[in-house]
Amino acid sequence: MSQPMKKSTYKSQRKAEAEKQEKQRKAMRKLFWAIGIVAVLGIIAALIFTPKPDPTAFEYDQLPILGKADAPVKIVEFGDYKCPSCAVFSQQIKPQIEKEYIESGKVALYFINFPFIGEDSTTAAIAAQSVYHQNNDAFWKYFDALYKNQQDEHTVWATPEYLVQLAKDNQIDVDLDLLKKDIEEGTYESEVNKHSKAANAAKVLSTPTLFINGEEFTGQFSDYAAIKKAIDEALAAGQSE
Template sequence: MTQPMKKSAYKSQRKAEQERLEKQRKLMRKLILATGIIVVLGIIAAIIFTPKSDPTNFAYDTLPVLGQKDAPVKIVEFGDYKCPSCQYFSQNVKPQLEKEYIDTGKVSLYFMNFPFIGEDSQTAALAAQSVFHQNNEAFWKYYDLLYKNQQDEHTVWATPDFLVKLAKDNALPVDYDKLQSDIANATYEKEVNSHASTARAAKVQSTPTLFINGKEFTGEFSDYAGIKKAIDDALAAGTSK
């Protein structure tokens, strides 16, 4: 038969149990604190040591350029000739850029195709690339003409006949037969597709999208004040990519 525990022995055992539990609680608190510190330090390290996204590198020498090639700030526009927002940019923002920055040698503007609205977006891009390869200055006149004569984005208007006639009617200084042939034979299809691949790799979501010295401008394309600030910041940084 088991003998009942003496009261003094019970108290002694209870005290020892309480001391053991208290030691466990202190140990757990230390472990939790240490774990928390490690987590915080890990987050700080991740913020400090995670590399910033590198600027996108563009093959500027292969692109249409408006302005001086050695301008300290280079802007790349991704556009679709059927895009109404691109039309707005070409008619309202680009002229301000030209007057304040491009004509003064501070900025050069480049264009890359991101045709996604319709099949004739691709046709217009092929035509514009043909004009560019014949005459860089004529390209920018054609760029303006395409947006000036832009029609409803839901209709197929950028047909080969329309695109060639647009060049002829405005006496663009290019070979019209070559322009027609380049469109029909999709001479610059790989080039246009390469532009689009670059856009997708750079996570371009819409047109127009601007990159200023390789870094995407995340403000509104219609916000000239915002674009101006980004340009001035790039000029102050004194580097171009």
């Protein structure tokens, strides 16, 4: 027959059990703290080592292109069709780049809209995007026509009627009725807005702004010698890789 447990023995066992449970609780707290620390360190490491999106990693295949897509040097121009400086670049600098580098397959020129001068800057950009989506080659002819026929930046001149007539007068190879419809309905307004967001992400402050293989050209847009030097350096860098 079992004997009744002594009171002192019972208390000792209760104390031992309580101490055991407390040790287990402390061990679990330490484990949770360790797991928490590891998780926090993991998040910090991810923030530090995860590459951030590159704002100058342009979506070249979605932009108007002058030249060959596999050209080793890619130049992106941010421009506004109402910008007088962009007209200078179009008429004085672009032809030199085209003759010396684009025709030989060394450079491809791309264009991104950054319409900020007036409401009709956006209208002109929508018209140009309509032409681009119909015919990439026609885009560049229209691009030049817009700048050659550019009017005072302080007046509203890029109206739907003017933009369609300009395409007609310069024999731009597109469906003029579709062009008119795209302008009036703002078919490519969201695309133009996306271009503006890309400009903001790349911290573009003025037009024309050039990026050569993703690096902003910080010289004067009208200084062809400086642009040529930057292109040659980009070509040399590509050959050394």
